[in-house]
Amino acid sequence: MAVLVGAVLGSFLNVCIYRLPRGLSIVYPASRCPHCHTPIKWWQNIPILSFFLLKGRCSWCQTPISFRYPLVEAISAAVTLMVVVQGGSILHMIWAEGFLLSLIVAFFVDIDFQIIPDSISLGGIVWGILGSFAGASLIPSAQMGLGILVCGGIFLAIALLVPHGMGGGDVKLAAMFGANLGLTKGLLAMFLGICYGSVIGVLLLAFKIKGRKDRIPFGPFLVLGAYTTYLWGGEIIRWYLGLTGF
Ligand SMILES: [Zn+2]
Known part of the structure; x- marks a missing residue:
């Protein structure tokens, strides 16, 4: 089914x-x-x-x-x-489906048009707020609220400080991660997205699939970061805290 x-x-x-x-x-x-x-x-x-x-x-x-x-x-x-x-409650499954499936749309639209539709990013922020307050996303409201502000704020600062470094769509998508994953996992998703983007970006240039002047969309890497975090974020964070001795 x-x-x-x-x-x-x-x-x-x-x-x-x-x-x-x-x-x-x-x-x-x-x-x-x-x-x-x-x-x-x-x-x-x-x-x-x-x-x-x-x-x-x-x-x-x-x-x-x-x-x-x-x-x-x-x-x-x-x-x-x-x-x-x-598993989990029906509400949790509906929230997870909305979050994860909308990211598939963002992934392919960004590849085709180098944009992330507001209906996905801003709509996804609303989805995360509702999911938190309804107890569907299992993200406490403080984690959700801080997630929107800090995740979106970091990319906004980069977008303002580094010319052509980041698009507005990526900023809104980061805030959407914060809304749905919470502050901690939202940051992890962004960090993993930057790692994927760096590694794959270098490979695309090395194998001349993309030239230096081509714009490589960042959204798909962020989406991969969010999926990795959704699947294994808890394990990754516990592993990291173990390494640092906390
Ligand atoms: Zn036809």
Whole structure:
């Protein structure tokens, strides 16, 4: 059930990834081929399966369909399965799904457009505040409030001090981490994001996949940092405190 629901939600995430940065409605019209605009029939719109039924092409104009569509649906199915296996209250699972799945949208939109939609970052801050007060995120309200201010504040300071160092979208995304993960884990997510960005950024330059003048979006690395923190943040923090002798 979790995998099925996750795959269907993943199909909706694909709609958001395509339409949010283009300023289109996410509910209307129904899915259509972005090339020939032929509406997609129900059997062509089954998550993951339809991509293979259609052999990766629009049945009308034969334009190739990006492999990213089934990939996003599979990731969403895996994340949803993880959330259900981890368990907790229904409210906790709903909060976790909203937080984790919206980050998948931020990840791919930032790769495509070098922006993070406000509906994800600012909406995610509201989601984290509600999640904390409802007891869904299990983050105490002080951790949540400080998380928004400090996580967002650090990146805001970098954005103001270092020209072209950081975009406003990254600042709002950091505040969104603070809202949903709390101060401690929010900071860890940002730190891990910077580590991933540095290592992968150097590799992209070394293998000449990206040039010095290309802008490499930072959001995807921050999202990977948030996922690592969500999955293993507690262990990482305990390991670090053990190292430092606290
Ligand atoms: Zn088509």
